[in-house]
Amino acid sequence: MDLIKIKQADKNDLEVLALLGRITWKETFASLFRRKEDVANYIDNNFSISIIKSFLKNPNACFWIAYLNEFPVGYAKIEMHVDSNLVKGKNACKLHNFYVLNDFHSMKIGLQLWNKILEKVKEQKCDKMWLSVLHTNDKAIQFYKENNFYRVSDFNFEIGTDSFLMNIMVREFK
Template structure:
């Protein structure tokens, strides 16, 4: 397999971000959720307005994983007040790591995860945290393998459906 590269996403990449975001979310969750709830979430969560706002947020960063110029996954990180919950200035939130299904098992998620840890250390974060759907054993296993431990739960709304996310954190050694 050729070299996978990671690059920071800018406002110029919004269409590509929308495309990879919708596609990976659909691949990951459509089989366990209703068409209506998926449609509602994809329309609001990946709207041009919402992505423009997120891309212009100085406390949020997006990165693409690319292979031969093709986007195969992406990462979204939040800092300080842009974190979805904890809002701890000594923490970094991994809000999203998504990889196209055909690239699962090829270390793309690990490469994006390693980028997140590198940034967390650069920003002198004490820990990294995230929320992962309790019905997503693949992701839970991935984070557990990388040293994360469960510390809480919260509700994630997908359309009309309230789902439980397991909140996990990883203490960093600075």
């Protein structure tokens, strides 16, 4: 039987997080770009070892890695105490990253990652969580809706020569 384990990541997981970040982002978004160099620049800038190292040093950030039979297959990152112009809370947090490798989708790995996130949110007494998701990312939007997120706004995110319409979604916690 397949065994899914979720581990809170630390500095020893730096390289695994950088690789998972780079590969999952490319799997999800690369085909939407007109120019390959915009993809290459984005992943080089956002998933370098030094960037992930700085994220891991942020005391308000929390990462998890999902393992399937000990193989790393997904990761998530939240950051505590992050308001946006549109989402104000007493103690709002942001879901920055929530990704499972394509080969392992629909195996409830995302759900187990999400359950770990929920434990942290309760422990930290966050009152709101928000995220941005590409408006055409039906699978992720469906997942978020099933977990009580609702859309509050949209914005355009420009990367290189392309522009992407993003939905901002929020979930409240009592």
